[in-house]
Amino acid sequence: MRFAREGYTYMTLAVAVSVLALASAPWWIAWPLVVLAGLVINFFRDPERVIPGGDQLITAPADGKVVAITEVLRDERFVERPCRRVSIFMSPLNVHVNRLPVDGTVRHVEHFDGQFHAAFLDKASS
Numbered sequence: 001m002r003f004a005r006e007g008y009t010y011m012t013l014a015v016a017v018s019v020l021a022l023a024s025a026p027w028w029i030a031w032p033l034v035v036l037a038g039l040v041i042n043f044f045r046d047p048e049r050v051i052p053g054g055d056q057l058i059t060a061p062a063d064g065k066v067v068a069i070t071e072v073l074r075d076e077r078f079v080e081r082p083c084r085r086v087s088i089f090m091s092p093l094n095v096h097v098n099r100l101p102v103d104g105t106v107r108h109v110e111h112f113d114g115q116f117h118a119a120f121l122d123k124a125s126s
Helices: 005-024 027-043
Strands: 065-072 083-089
Antiparallel strands (some): 065 083
16 A cells, blocks of 8 residues: 655654554553554555546545535636535545546645634535
């Protein structure tokens, strides 16, 4: 299985701490750290995906639960025409690798500071 390269540092640190704990700490400290290392490794996995239907379908860019599909009359930030916004909630147990569902060119990138909303709420999608 492949892993996201951004997670190598975290995975290495989690495994190193759990191995040290197994070697020197009591079991009630070591085993929760082993479980935590397993969860960190699980978070950064990047499994191969087979897209059903090949190039004929648009698939979701991320694993998770679709929490909202909304009609946006005009979104000045991205497209200046009516469109649909699909909001996907990813739990800590989902694969956190975003994929490209269609071919295209990125023409604009902009960062918006977060507001600490619960990720599964609708207002977290905007």
